[in-house]
Amino acid sequence: MEFSEKMQQLRKQRGMSQEKLAEIIGVSRQAVSKWESGQSYPEMDKMLSLSELFNVSVDSLVKDAPSNPPPMEITHISQPAVDRRFMYHYEYKSKKTWFGVPLIHVNIGRGVYVAKGIIAVGNIAIGGLSVGIITLGGLCLGALALGLFSFAGLAIGLLLSMGGLAVGAIAVGGLAVGIFAVGGLSVGVFSIGGCAIASHIAIGGYASGHIAIGDSVHGAYTLAIQDNDFSSIKAEQVESLIHQEYPRLWNSITARILSLFN
Structure with a gap:
């Protein structure tokens, strides 16, 4: 069984989508798709992460030999510390919109996450009321803020700025x-x-x-x-x-x- 086939089988056994696997390993969904289609192979650090995630040896992943480990509960999976960095992400987007813009958009985590909404909370926030590290909009609160009313370490406001x-x-x-x-x-x-x-x-x-x-x-x-x-x-x-x-x-x-x- 080829590596690409083993990847698909192991992922599906654990009920993971390509997006979820990509998030845990710390790569893009397109990268996972290429692994499973045989267009490319993971780098060694990612291969080690896959090995620990699926509880199989690296040899069994890369060698052309049968690999059908028994299904395991997700709670028993020991993930390497490097992977947990990518687990810290939360996003919420309200169904209610105003002129096509979500009323509330929260998008925070370790990385670059952009929130756009009437009320926006994110690493980078753009909205009427913006809260984040970098914020743009009407009323802005953050480390770096640019808006009508800005409150931040570095605040630039058309009307009022405090920082x-x-x-x-x-x-x-x-x-x-x-x-x-x-x-x-x-x-x-x-x-x-x-x-x-x-x-x-x-x-x-x-x-x-x-x-x-x-x-x-x-x-x-x-x-x-x-x-x-x-x-x-x-x-x-x-x-x-x-x-x-x-x-x-x-x-x-x-x-x-x-x-x-x-």
Whole structure:
């Protein structure tokens, strides 16, 4: 009996599909198909895994001799440690869809698994609400996030981003870059932080901007605090300076800045 025939027989005896066998061994289904059709042979490490999985010797697999071991319960199979890496995978896709996109798609495991759905959870997640290592979409949570609202180690958000490194219209993080930036080091049009650099208004321990308010200040108009106390600067002083330099600035922005000094 040829190797390809033995493969089919052993797999079917244990009620495995080609996909399931491929997942356990750590190869593609196409690879298993080629083994069973005689187009190719497994590499030695895969041959050893097959030997342990089917509880037969490597010789009995490769030699042209009868091989018909008694069926065994799956619970008695001892799989090599290398195979268990490929067992960690879970996927769920809801039947309900919205414009052809699953309402919920969960696809996680050790490897590269992509989840696409209105709610997506995966190693790589793409959706309205995305949770994963790398996420893209509306509301994103992950190590690396890109979306309208992003919360991550590295967060890039069109509207709001929060993370170690945050880039967005409103950015909050250790390093924040945005129109409104708040962080240890903040760079933007309006910046607040330990080190704040802004084109318009900068507020921080070190502040550099057209209007600079802080302990160490550099700019066209500066207000230096006393004894690291921002309350030493009156809100009226700041309001007068803002109205003088930026008379068309939205009242909501002005009010937010003034709240720091009230």
